[in-house]
Amino acid sequence: MERAQYDGLAEEYDAFLARGCGYYEVAAQALRRFLGAGAGRCLDVGCGTGRFLGVAAELGWEPVGVDASTDQLRVARNHHPETELVRANASALPFPNGSFAAAYSTFTHTDFDDFAGALREVGRVLKPGSRFVYVGNHPCFVGPAQEHLETGLPRLHAGYRRAGRWQAAEAPGATPGGWRERLGSFVHLPLADFLACFAGFTLDAVGEPEDGWEYPKTIAVAVTKP
Numbered sequence: 001m002e003r004a005q006y007d008g009l010a011e012e013y014d015a016f017l018a019r020g021c022g023y024y025e026v027a028a029q030a031l032r033r034f035l036g037a038g039a040g041r042c043l044d045v046g047c048g049t050g051r052f053l054g055v056a057a058e059l060g061w062e063p064v065g066v067d068a069s070t071d072q073l074r075v076a077r078n079h080h081p082e083t084e085l086v087r088a089n090a091s092a093l094p095f096p097n098g099s100f101a102a103a104y105s106t107f108t109h110t111d112f113d114d115f116a117g118a119l120r121e122v123g124r125v126l127k128p129g130s131r132f133v134y135v136g137n138h139p140c141f142v143g144p145a146q147e148h149l150e151t152g153l154p155r156l157h158a159g160y161r162r163a164g165r166w167q168a169a170e171a172p173g174a175t176p177g178g179w180r181e182r183l184g185s186f187v188h189l190p191l192a193d194f195l196a197c198f199a200g201f202t203l204d205a206v207g208e209p210e211d212g213w214e215y216p217k218t219i220a221v222a223v224t225k226p
Helices: 010-019 021-035 053-058 070-079 115-125 179-184 191-196
Strands: 040-045 062-067 084-087 098-106 128-138 164-167 183-188 203-207 218-224
Touching: 010 021, 010 070, 010 179, 021 053, 021 098, 021 128, 021 203, 021 218, 040 053, 040 115, 053 062, 053 070, 062 070, 070 084, 098 115, 115 128, 179 183
Parallel strands: 040 062, 040 098, 062 084, 098 128
Antiparallel strands: 128 218, 164 183, 203 218
16 A cells, blocks of 8 residues: 555644644534444544544444554554554455444545545445444535635635645645645545435434534534445
8 A cells, every 4th residue: 555645744633633622522522423322343434543533432332443544543553552443545445344333434535535435435344224424524614715714704715616636735725834734735525526425325414513613614424324
């Protein structure tokens, strides 16, 4: 497997998440509410440094983290030494069909070049009747064409309908000195393209968690494998 985008940046990213702990706690609350308590193996797709693995464990699940970045997994192991962590591409998960009782993913659709492919793999490894929860940046209000201001009201620029990977230097929505600028590039999916990635699942719930801003920065989607 080729070097992942986050390799060499894991500690920096972990520190970024810690600085934004209030924002990510809103996401954690949405994950708790939509995933719910349960038992059995629960897959964290694109687990990164493991920030949300503890949420699944708190709910009674047995979390299993998968990520393409060796560096991210190294930091995740420091945080969660007893948790099973696997290096793999989300579009080619190394697990048998129907091997998980639940799954979730957080803030990954802006990293994955094939988010739809990743969700198809999630559907494959889930048992029938199992739930998948996604929590991430709101496609309408957080992206390359949506510049955030201190007022909380986004300034919209041209380019919302341009799906795919953007270079941060070309994106008015990349905050100067922010994480996306440091990362160098990220993926944007307009809302319709984003929702189409959940095809094949049954929709259970959609939320725009209250985060103190006039426009939501986060979207949460809960679906079930038929």
